[in-house]
Amino acid sequence: MSARIAVPVFPGTNSEDETVRLLRDCGGDAELVHWSEPDALRQFDAYVLSGGFAYEDRIRAGAVAAHDRMMDLVIAAADAGKLVFGICNGAQILLEAGLVPGTGPARRPTAAFAKNAPSAHFICRHVHLRLALEPGRCAITAALPSGALIPAWAAHAEGRLAATPQRLEEIVSGGHVAFVYAHADGTVDSEAVPNGSALGCAGLVNRDGNVLAIMPHPERDAWNFNHLDLIEGDDVLAPSGGSAVFRSFVQALA
């Protein structure tokens, strides 16, 4: 029996359908679980928190969802070693829940994906993420090659990693930076960072390597039909680069 993956849906989540579809395309047994049936989450082996605006981002992005009943169960599952993957708003929720970087008590955030800088405006930009960990450091990225380059779409107004200098030092020394922004050729510099994120960080992993939070959306560059420069004759349903993260996630559950 294959591992079951839940995609929790909070009021305001909006990327759940493509997330489930991609997980299924990658061989995963995924389904949606709505906020009205939180106890259903107990039946699952892994969790993917997708993008959107849970609870309309009231108070702060991810802050209210982090205290939702569904997150009680996701936090317990993470503590038990189950895989939890958050994308965009899902990543913001994981930081607000204190699951990543996980250097403080549960539900006491030590970092945030805060308003973009220098402009606090929403950005929608194609980006590349470079794996900054040895793949084995994080179970979810374990099937990716070292230094893997993942295409994705950054679509957020609050994606800038922010923390106090002490907490940033903990993030670096604890090896919590999972992905950094890069150019298409894999080089890394400040020009590749679309939002002023500290450390050029696009994603964080917890200490145990079973919880991963990334801001850009790889599921929006997961099939050829996501590409504006699609050439006539291309297989529109063929997977593209962003699907690699999801394949790695599903493989980790095999």
Place this chain on the structure above:
Amino acid sequence: MKRAVAISLKIPDNTAYTALVALRRLGVAVARVERSDVYFFEDGADRTALAARVAADEAIFNPNKHRLAVLDRGAPRRGEVWIEPLIASKGAPAAVAWRLLDEAGAPVERSVLAAAVERLLCNPAIDRAVTEGTR
């Protein structure tokens, strides 16, 4: 003269209500939550003129949904916390003021406010919480 102006909703404030529900779920004993955006203005000597000028600023004030108050104080009241971003954004409020009231309509105790701040209202990675007497 520097003066603070608070702009709040006169229509139902869904964010304040969500905060109320979330705080109760976290075990914080609060009966009502009020929220307002706080802006500081350097030229506040004439209160009436300041109020008129802010009321005419369509970027921050809509008379159909907002009310404004020119504050006598530059700091929170009892039962109130001002959440200030560590990095200010141009045009954004200097703080979000949260006022927590108990069943009798009185400001909550300092310990209740501290619990609300720690558990929900402030992320210390990006915000600072200012309460009565702490500025």
